[in-house]
């Protein structure tokens with residue numbers, strides 16, 4: 001399984017082409033729309049989310065509610081494009097056009113603007129920011145939504161929520177099931193558990209907004225139902241935890257990843273880190289604890305996967321940061337494009353879908369995956385085999 005995305009932030013549409021989804025998987029447009037709508041929610045999001053209501057069109061690879069095994073194309077049209085046709089249109093500009101409107105010569109700190117401009121020779125850095133914008137995560141959520149459908153049919157569930165915003169930590173009872181985590185976080189405006197912490201988070205978002213500042217946080221993805229032994233220890237590039245980490249780091253503004261207790265492991269003795277192995281008739285092999293977050297040796301243990309990602313504060317600030325105009329080389333205070341003050345709740349939805357894609361990809365790498373019923377049989381057989389190991 002793999003996918004490519006295309007599209008500029010204020011362009012006509014976002015396109016995702018997904019390859020490698022088995023045939024005969026039931027798939028509905030509504031399942032993808034649900035994910036896209038979840039990405040657009042969350043306390044602290046700005047104006048843009050009101051302008052676009054993301055809805056998907058499936059333009060290939062699905063027929064009569066089932067996948068064909070051929071590439072699936074998802075298209076999310078940009079309703080706002082009608083206001084951007086002259087700025088973003090593909091045709092050459094008329095000769096009498098003096099200046100392209102909304103040319104960007106002032107790179108914003110924390111964005112791809114300056115590095116991307118230098119690399120691709122774009123003196124109008126709109127050519128960079130249009131693509132480097134996190135708008136692209138909508139296309140990635142589309143791919144993840146399809147992956148989630150595949151996983152669900154195999155009894156694997158994935159959910160994402162917020163653990164921390166601006167240093168305010170929301171504790172989660174480790175015994176909560178995935179379903180409980182999903183229900184509680186879905187009902188929270190900041191997608192978290194602890195109501196007191198949620199109040200404080202919303203206050204922090206309001207304060208940041210008032211001050212023209214932005215705040216970041218920590219999101220967590222929780223997975224139940226992955227069979228043990230997915231991924232591999234035999235080669236560095238087959239380690240599934242490494243693939244997930246790389247994928248999470250590829251989300252805009254993500255600066256770190258932890259599995260289970262993560263960095264805390266550095267501060268504890270081994271006896272307080274490693275998860276003892278138990279066996280029962282009812283459960284087969286399992287672990288007394290899950291401090292390592294569901295991975296050993298680059299492979300799943302069969303315990304829930306628990307992975308956290310760190311999102312830096314959004315770089316576009318109403319409170320300006322100093323930068324340099326590339327035309328005049330004069331210092332200036334970076335101005336804003338439309339911006340949110342906190343996108344951590346939305347980012348938790350993005351991370352959920354990014355992780356889901358990696359898991360579905362790992363499953364389809366591991367088992368025969370051309371025809372969904374055959375894949376399902378193979379996964380069921382494998383589960384039985386490892387249970388009896």
Ligand SMILES: Cc1cc2nc3c(=O)[nH]c(=O)nc-3n(C[C@H](O)[C@H](O)[C@H](O)COP(=O)(O)O)c2cc1C
Nearest residue numbers: 111132133134252253314315316339340343346347
């Ligand atoms: C869901 C989501 C929404 C985002 N919204 C904004 C935004 O409104 N304004 C902004 O400046 N950055 C936003 N970002 C972050 C930038 O896209 C990101 O910081 C930038 O592309 C530079 O990439 P880097 O931080 O990974 O180096 C958002 C990120 C995510 C995941």
